[in-house]
Amino acid sequence: MELIEAIKIILIGIVEGITEWLPISSTGHMILFDAFLPLDMTEAFKNMFLVVIQLGAIMAVVVLFWHKLWPFTTRYKGYIKKDTMSLWYKVVVASLPAVVIGLPFDDVLETYLMNAPTVAVMLIVYGLWFIYIENRKAGKQGFIRTTQMMPYRTALLIGCFQVLAMIPGTSRSGATIIGAMILGCSRTVAAEFSFFLAIPIMFGASLLKLVKYFLDGFTFSGTELASLGLGMVVAFGVSVVAIRFLMDFIKKNDFKVFGYYRIVVGLIIFACMAVGVL
Template sequence: MDFIRAIILGIIEGITEWLPISSTGHLIIAEEFIKLNQSAAFKEMFDVVIQFGAILSVVVLYWHKLNPFNALNKKNQQKSAREVQLTWRLWAKVFIACLPAIIIGFPLNDWLNAHFYNFVVVALMLIIYGVAFIYVERWLKDKTPHVTDIDHLPYSIAFMIGLFQVLSLIPGTSRSGATILGGLVLGTSRAVAAEFTFFLGIPIMFGASLLKIVKFFMHHGLTFTQFGILLVACLVAFGVSMLAIRWLMNYVKKHDFTFFGKYRIVLGIILLIYAVVKQFI
């Protein structure tokens, strides 16, 4: 049964990791009804490491853009010197944007999870950022973004998007939600905000996944069954993420993020009601 549960959780992770609707919030809800028959330490590690499959989907989908070592471009032609230079600049921007999370985020991550990883906080963050998305989209209605190509994203804006990413340390905020919202406020197009969010997630999520699994292995070891559960969940998250990313990039070409704001508010209200009802059951 744990392998079936791992598949379901992998599907949820694959869909929600890249959409601005909080993968953590959805996993908390799912785990209320789909409980892995494993230790609390394993489940805590599982929720982070499952993101590794989602990361790989970005690497595969954007390999031509992310590989700076004279790889092929979208047209299956050898990258020009200019294209290679732009790829290195993109990685420099990602590194700069990761600095706030490295300096501020990692030291506070465990403490924030210990104190804020609960239904009420997640619900409130879902609602707050849902309202923020709706408000920002209305504010942007008559404005034209001044960064419409990720190659022209300034280093300063990349760093500020990284500051927004730190906000996602509070469960329910959504890493993609915080960074996309930050990108929109700072003047990027929806496509640039979403794409940079994908790239920014690679080192952050890879680092967090590696740290969690190493710490778990050192303190508890990893059984063959647990390894299988992780592998299945990651593979499912990888496949579903491929579809979710493609869908989101097509969606933002014609739509704004208002729908996701409304979805977050509705889900947050449902979570609050559930948390209250649960107290009396």
């Protein structure tokens, strides 16, 4: 692997680690990155690579929230933490819409909506939504202040909001956080449940991409395997920092700053299109 390509992969891992968890659309940032610093990869490998490096980001959630995610305790042999199992049941329920609706339309949406104009529009639309919702909720706390308080119906509806993230530029974390806040969750619960919901969704998306890649007859070269490993490791390390930052940030601030940021990025994409960069 050449040094310049290694630097690009490190940078893309940084972008992935930050934008996957902050509600600012990893897809939008990947498009901008590829416009200015394109990766020297085959198109098939690049499409798979940009999804599978999310596995590194997933592991950051598992490590940081292990105490909330691991349902067993060594205090008593065979003892299962009921609250943790309840959380996992809610995650499974919230994942159902993505499985039922998402899988059949994945290829269609990727073919027709994975483009710069769609991403730019959705960045701006959801940016405005964040600002509107935060203005409506100014000074108010959601009545669902822990994941234990969340009804299964609310979890299912949050999963329906997550399906909206299939439109590129929406942001998976952005859609689920907005949905959770509309349904009465506090900012902390909305962010945490978005992180937990990412585990099966992102793992499933990565597995699906890998299966499709191999079924199409492709295999990894040594350089490609090293590239994937490097991207995942960087995404993991940066994700740890990004998640900690977001959880600390929302204790004292709202999400409006991310709304303004999304609008700016969307306008930048339109500007790049206007001058022929995209």
